[in-house]
Amino acid sequence: xxxxxxxxxxxxxxxxxxxxxxxxxxxxxxxxxxxxxxxxxxxxxxxxxxxxxxxxxxxxxxxxxxxxxxxxxxxxxxxxxxxxxxxxxxxxxxxxxxxxxxxxxxxxxxxxxxxxxxxxxxxxxxxxxxxxxxxxxxxxxxxxxxxxxxxxxxxxxxxxxxxxxxxxxxxxxxxxxxxxxxxxxxxxxxxxxxxxxxxxxxxxxxxxxxxxxxxxxxxxxxxxxxxxxxxxxxxxxxxxxxxxxxxxxxxxxxxxxxxxxxxxxxxxxxxxxxxxxxxxxxxxxxxxxxxxxxxxxxxxxxxxxxxxxxxxxxxxxxxxxxxxxxxxxxxxxxxxxxxxxxxxxxxxxxxxxxxxxxxxxxxxxxxxxxxxxxxxxxxxxxxxxxxxxxxxxxxxxxxxxxxxxxxxxxxxxxxxxxxxxxxxxxxxxxxxxxxxxxxxxxxxxxxxxxxxxxxxxxxxxxxxxxxxxxxxxxxxxxxxxxxxxxxxxxxxxxxxx
Numbered sequence: 001x002x003x004x005x006x007x008x009x010x011x012x013x014x015x016x017x018x019x020x021x022x023x024x025x026x027x028x029x030x031x032x033x034x035x036x037x038x039x040x041x042x043x044x045x046x047x048x049x050x051x052x053x054x055x056x057x058x059x060x061x062x063x064x065x066x067x068x069x070x071x072x073x074x075x076x077x078x079x080x081x082x083x084x085x086x087x088x089x090x091x092x093x094x095x096x097x098x099x100x101x102x103x104x105x106x107x108x109x110x111x112x113x114x115x116x117x118x119x120x121x122x123x124x125x126x127x128x129x130x131x132x133x134x135x136x137x138x139x140x141x142x143x144x145x146x147x148x149x150x151x152x153x154x155x156x157x158x159x160x161x162x163x164x165x166x167x168x169x170x171x172x173x174x175x176x177x178x179x180x181x182x183x184x185x186x187x188x189x190x191x192x193x194x195x196x197x198x199x200x201x202x203x204x205x206x207x208x209x210x211x212x213x214x215x216x217x218x219x220x221x222x223x224x225x226x227x228x229x230x231x232x233x234x235x236x237x238x239x240x241x242x243x244x245x246x247x248x249x250x251x252x253x254x255x256x257x258x259x260x261x262x263x264x265x266x267x268x269x270x271x272x273x274x275x276x277x278x279x280x281x282x283x284x285x286x287x288x289x290x291x292x293x294x295x296x297x298x299x300x301x302x303x304x305x306x307x308x309x310x311x312x313x314x315x316x317x318x319x320x321x322x323x324x325x326x327x328x329x330x331x332x333x334x335x336x337x338x339x340x341x342x343x344x345x346x347x348x349x350x351x352x353x354x355x356x357x358x359x360x361x362x363x364x365x366x367x368x369x370x371x372x373x374x375x376x377x378x379x380x381x382x383x384x385x386x387x388x389x390x391x392x393x394x395x396x397x398x399x400x401x402x403x404x405x406x407x408x409x410x411x412x413x414x415x416x417x418x419x420x421x422x423x424x425x426x427x428x429x430x431x432x433x434x435x436x437x438x439x440x441x442x443x444x445x446x447x448x449x450x451x452x453x454x455x456x457x458x459x460x461x462x463x464x465x466x467x468x469x470x471x472x473x474x475x476x477x478x479x480x481x482x483x484x485x486x487x488x489x490x491x492x493x494x495x496x497x
Contacts, residue, residue, distance in 0.1 A: 011102055015111040019098040022115040023091035029346075030087035030128050034080040036347035037354070037367035040130050041471070043082055044370065044403025047072060049423060056224030057423040058231035058497065063173040064133045071131070077407065086135040090128030094118045096142040101316040103149045104274075104283060110320035113330060117266055117315055120334055122341035123258045123308050126361055129346055133174050134305065140170040141177055141309035145286060148184060149313075152282045157206040164210030168217025175232065176306055183293035183310075187285045235422075235497050240301025248298055255294075255304040257360070259311055262337035267311055270318025280317070287314055352466045366400070366471060369464025373401065373472055374408035377441055380459040380477035381414055384437050389415075391436030393487075397449050399424055401441050401472065417441075420494030429491035437481060444474035452490055455481035 039047075050069030055062055067085050075081030094115045101114035118124055127135045147163045150156070170177035215222070225232055256264050274280050274287045290310040297306045322330050342348055344360040351368050358365035377394070384392050394409075396402040396419045405417040418428045440456070442449050450456040460477040464470065483490050 012105070012107045012111075014102055015098065015108040018108075018112045019095055019115045020091075022112070022119055023094040026094055026119045026125075026128070027087040027091040030090060030125070031080065031084060033129065033346050033348070034083040034087070035078065037079075037351050037364075038370055039079055039082070039367065039404070039407070040132075040363060041366050041370075041398075041400025041403065043068065043079070043131050044407055045399040045422070046131060046403075047077065047082070048399070048403045048406050052423070052427055054224065055220040056228070056232075058228070058426070059235045059422045060133055060232070061172050061174065061218075061221040063136060063169075064131065067136070068131055082131045083129065086128050086131050089135055089139045090124060093124060093128070093139045093142055096139065096146055097312055097316050100142065100146050100149065100313050101319050103146060103153060104270075104280060104317040104320070106316070106320040106323070109323035113323045114316040114319040116334055117263055117319060117337070118312060120260060120337035120341055121263060121312065122260050122345045122361070123305055124312070125341050126258075126345035126363065130363060136173045137170065137176055138309055138312075140166060140173065141180055142312065144170065144177060144180065145309060145313045149283060149286060152285060160206035160210040161213055164213035165217065167210075168214035171214065171218035172221055179293060179296050179300075179302075179306065180289070180310070183289040183296060184285055186292050187288045190288075191285065231497070236300070236302075238497050239303075248301070251294070251298055251304050255308065255311070258305050259308055260337045260341050262333055262340065263315055266318045266322055266333065267315040268318070269321050270314040270316065272318075273321055274314070274317055283317065286310065287317075290314060352468065354466065354468045354470075358468070358470065365468050368466050368468045368470060369462065369472055370400075370404040371408055372464050373404050373441070373462045373475060374412055374414070376460045376462045376475075376477050377405055377409070377439070378412035378414055380439050380441075380479060381412075383459055383479055384439060388436045391434055393418060393430045393434045393436070393438045395419065395438055395440050395449075397421065397440075397442035397446060401475070405441070420491065421496050425491070425495040429487040434487065435482060437479060438483060440476075440478040440480060442476055442478070443471060444476060447476070447478075449494075450478060450480065452485075452493065453480035453483050 046065045046068035049057055049065035050072070053062070053066065053069065057065070068082060071082050071085055075084060097118035098111040098115040101111050106114060124138065127138055144163065144166045147159055147166060151159045151163065167177055167181065271287055274283050290307055293307040293310060297303070344357055347364065347367070349357060354365045354368055381389075381394070392415070394405065394415050394417045396405065396417050398421045399419060402417045402419040402421070402424055405414055409415070409417065418424070418430055420428070438453050440449055440453070444461070456478050458476050458478050462472055462475040462477070464473055
């Protein structure tokens with residue numbers, strides 16, 4: 001049974017051609033710039049994880065590594081191939097933002113402006129440039145918000161299965177959608193029983209179908225996490241501990257900076273419109289869910305960008321009012337937002353300038369220096385006596401180093417790298433018979449890994465050649481005589497999240 005309020009005919013026509021033009025321009029620009037620097041450390045890890053396909057990993061569900069594997073198999077193992085899917089997802093994000101504006105009553109001008117604001121957001125461009133879990137998460141969470149808005153506006157029960165499917169797919173990539181749903185549920189329950197009954201359909205069957213559908217789609221990765229003791233919770237705890245007091249105090253400023261300071265006034269317009277326009281009263285749960293989600297993320301020690309899909313939806317709601325204002329004002333807003341966002345999030349400048357731009361977006365600097373790290377490691381491997389190489393082990397401190405050596409290493413004569421970091425710990429230990437020398441690669445100043453081995457001496461240091469002070473600049477290549485213990489005994493001690 002369906003309980004319907006407003007219908008599709010109450011909405012203004014979708015500005016398909018101009019919105020898709022904006023989406024196409026953004027996607028094309030992302031593809032053109034995709035190979036300017038190099039792989040990001042996470043992308044190298046995803047490539048490696050995709051070769052060890054599983055229903056889950058200690059730090060994430062399976063979807064992003066599977067996308068990496070599919071992209072590499074279909075298009076080649078290079079940055080442009082890996083970043084084609086993110087570019088397409090960004091195009092979908094632009095279209096979804098325009099649809100959210102339409103859902104909130106925007107006409108052609110408001111929809112186009114919403115698509116343009118989305119395309120000018122630093123966060124949207126940053127996650128569109130790289131393959132990351134956040135890339136898919138932004139798109140699918142916007143889809144969830146769109147369906148929720150449609151449910152609140154129309155009270156049409158037929159949208160519940162679509163919501164369940166979107167949530168299930170989101171759970172194959174990340175669990176953040178659960179925090180979004182919790183924030184929405186808190187707001188709806190706080191609205192009071194009468195208001196809740198007015199906003200949601202009374203028929204409980206299709207909501208239950210939505211829950212069942214979401215669980216069915218996500219069942220394999222949920223089962224994997226349960227069977228392995230929910231390691232993602234341990235990783236989340238470490239992320240929370242790493243944010244500290246400073247991270248929490250800077251939460252809102254960082255969120256505004258990542259989104260784009262020039263778009264925050266548009267979001268304020270959206271919030272004011274939802275609050276003051278009685279015809280948009282049904283959308284207020286989405287508005288109020290943003291501060292609730294911010295509070296949940298702050299308490300949990302999450303990242304400032306976690307609530308940005310909701311902020312993007314609120315911004316879309318403000319585009320109708322802005323579209324009616326002076327053209328030069330909205331044009332200036334978009335130009336300033338686009339200029340800041342592209343410089344901060346995209347590799348427009350020479351790689352040597354990443355030392356500056358990484359202050360706004362640290363991911364910029366993490367795309368520089370991986371071939372140099374592999375070559376420095378190869379020089380260290382050459383120091384291993386030829387008659388001992390069959391018994392030697394290549395060990396890295398983190399997944400970025402392991403991913404880089406797995407990608408660039410074979411052409412340089414390097415063996416399979418091992419690491420105790422994240423899911424790489426599950427792919428070890430080294431095989432029997434590898435009781436010879438150990439070549440270690442670890443970031444500068446982090447020599448604790450050497451304590452498990454004897455006779456360690458530094459052979460080389462990594463120089464990315466661009467003067468970029470990133471995580472691996474100055475990384476050490478260290479040759480040790482061997483481990484203190486047999487690998488099966490030592491390996492559990494090397495596990496690190």
